[in-house]
Amino acid sequence: MDKSSKSELEKCLDGEFYNCHDSIFIEYKAKARRLIKEYRNLDYLDKEGKRKILEQLFNKIDSKERINSNFDENEYFAKTYAQPVMIKDNAFIGGGCIILPGVTIGKGTVVGAGSVVTKSLRDHYLCYENPCREIRKID
Numbered sequence: 001m002d003k004s005s006k007s008e009l010e011k012c013l014d015g016e017f018y019n020c021h022d023s024i025f026i027e028y029k030a031k032a033r034r035l036i037k038e039y040r041n042l043d044y045l046d047k048e049g050k051r052k053i054l055e056q057l058f059n060k061i062d063s064k065e066r067i068n069s070n071f072d073e074n075e076y077f078a079k080t081y082a083q084p085v086m087i088k089d090n091a092f093i094g095g096g097c098i099i100l101p102g103v104t105i106g107k108g109t110v111v112g113a114g115s116v117v118t119k120s121l122r123d124h125y126l127c128y129e130n131p132c133r134e135i136r137k138i139d
Contacts, residue, residue, distance in 0.1 A: 039057075084101070085105075105121050107123040109122070110127065115130060122134060
């Protein structure tokens with residue numbers, strides 16, 4: 001497809017620069033803010049309600065995935081390219097982490113609080129620092 005005929009959403013999904021103020025993104029942001037507000041207002045024990053909201057926000061999630069109740073729209077919109085972040089089973093991400101687009105967090109990997117993850121992390125590693133790095137293998 002010719003670049004000039006691509007929609008802003010298509011540019012975003014192709015990892016190209018795009019106009020984040022296009023109406024489609026304004027609609028997405030409004031929906032995400034509403035869902036995040038609903039998520040934060042759910043009872044702590046309402047696991048099914050939380051799962052339904054996470055599925056609407058992220059489309060596909062792991063069965064064990066959890067998101068801190070302090071999660072907000074700034075975290076949700078903190079990327080400029082539409083490259084997915086993959087978080088594999090049983091990974092743990094400490095509070096305040098920044099994970100850049102296109103990164104994969106390996107199965108069973110632990111990312112220390114406040115880490116800035118700039119590249120993919122292998123399965124079963126303890127990782128932290130800025131930029132985040134693999135410190136040691138977890139048995």
